[in-house]
Amino acid sequence: MSDNDDKYPTESGRRRFVKGVVGGAALAGVGTTGAAGINLATTSSGAGGGSTQAMAIENTAGPAPRGMPQIPIEIDSEGYIKGVWPEVGEQTEAGVTIQIAETPDYGGSGVTYSSEWFQYCGVESYAGIQPDYESENYFRSGANPAYTWQQDTYSEGDRLHVDDFSDYREWGNGIGDAGVGKPATGTWRSQDADDVIPIQVVRSERIEEAAQDDPWLQASTDQGFIAWLNKCTHFCCVPGYKQASDAARFGAENGVYCQCHQSVYDPFSIVETLFVARPRPAE
Template sequence: MSDSDKYPADSGRRRFVKGVVGGAALAGVGTTGAAAINTATSSSGHGGGSTQAYAIENTAGPAPRGMPQIPIEIDSDGFIKGVWPDVQTVTQNGVEVSLALVDDYKGTGVTYSQDWFQYCGVQSYEGLAPDFESDNYFRSDSGKYDWQRDAYSSGDKLNIADFDDYTEWGNDIGQSGLGKPATGTWRSQDVENVIPIQVLRSKRIEEAAKDNEWLAASTDKGVIAWLNKCTHFCCVPGYKQSSDAAKFNAEDGVYCQCHQSVYDPFSIVQTLFTALPRPEE
């Protein structure tokens, strides 16, 4: 993995102004502009380039931008899945390539594509190939929380019923009742490179989605999800997983123990960055 892949230089930054929605400080989603612009790449491959995505905001530490949100759906049996865009054939530099892309996600006007996740080497993972066969359900990993280890075996699909106590849940890190988290994988069945994700069900997200077109389309029943790869050096952060987070005022945020980057899962911002291309097949 190259240094430019792991740690893109930051060439500018502008935070969105937050507004209080349903008691939660949530960024002004849909506002024009960008939170960060990062270095370009001249590598060959498919997709990539200048990309605008929605992300949970980076609020402290060396990370250059937030971690990208994964739009979700919940099926009739309560199982939670990440939405994968439809596969299209497009022409890039005179060559036809396949990309997972939707220009107007659920009528929001947002272009949602696999490019959102093409950083930190994830662009080379099998699960990010546009036509990778997957049911797209979020599946439990070994579990970073006691409740999760009790409820699931590795590979089990995450179900909304297991988050019923989300308005009360706590684990003695930070404030209880902010939301109930789980860790897992996405589009990673029977592959070597596993895509890590984090899921959080929160009343704050549920309330904010009532007044926000993007959150209404990309979350459900207060469940939000993101690709859990720190944009600084590609470590895997955690929400309420480390008691050390309090030293950096991150006990109620997503904290990366590697270099103390902090993210706010209740602040969803637009980021502009240069996504890396998938390797040529």
């Protein structure tokens, strides 16, 4: 089978089915990647986890069961961009006290922001997802940035800065329309950690406009910047905004596109999702 045999453009009218788990007996054996494709409301044992509501960039096409979770951001007094981590506390479950990271009514939005938003695809075992992991929470450029402008501007580990996105109203790279938004890829809460938490950031006028009358976006975005955990909810691949030349075949030239199985996300449409967060490993 060629690389293109399993890729059906939206306009073809063909419905794409993903070979995978069938039947209740098979579900019992689902591991980290398979569980990412299950969007059910139930409970799970361990440190945290269970039925979780999260704000996410909307999944609009492909096999992904839901959107990727948004990361609230703030810009410090020097212009560096960071992801906000929820407030760390303790709660008792079945007589056992565990640490949690959760902020009720985040920024007066009415939304409860929790680290459980990010507990899927094995990320729940990453050091940076542990509530008490010590981090300054800045977004940092990774080892192999996806964009030429970012390669020319940053070295690995450099903090992302608002000034480097000043041309966001005009920026383009030949994929889709110019001026939709300027992106960067990076890492979050991953300094001195074995596992890297991948993130994507976009600065766009669309976010500035949407935040004017949306309490959640007013609280979770800043100066047109929005960010999300960049792990596809289908099989845990790392998608990209304006990274793949074939994205237009699937209507994703101005969105986030996962080349693995053609899932598409809209970073300018933020929706509430319900899924089963995986428990963090017991300490």
